[in-house]
C-alpha cells in the first residue's frame with residue numbers, strides 16, 4: 199500500500215465516523231500536538247509500541263492536511279528526494 203492509498207483509507211474511515219477535519223489550522227495544531235507526544239515518548243523512554251503509535255499519529259495528521267490541500271505526499275516526497283540528491 200502506498201501513501202496515497204493509506205491516506206484514502208484513512209479519509210474513508212473518517213468519513214464513516216463523520217470526523218473529517220474542517221480547517222487546516224485545526225489539523226496543524228493537532229500535528230504539533232502529535233510531534234510533542236513523540237518528544238515525550240523519546241524523553242520518557244516509552245515502550246517502542248507507544249513511540250511507534252505516536253509516529254503513526256503524525257502521518258495521520260499529515261494525511262489530513264494533504265487531503266484538505268489535495269496534495270500527494272508521496273509525489274512531493276519523491277520531488278524532495280530528487281532535490282536533495284542534487285545538493
Ligand SMILES: [Mg+2]
Nearest residue numbers: 232235252255
Ligand atoms: Mg498521539
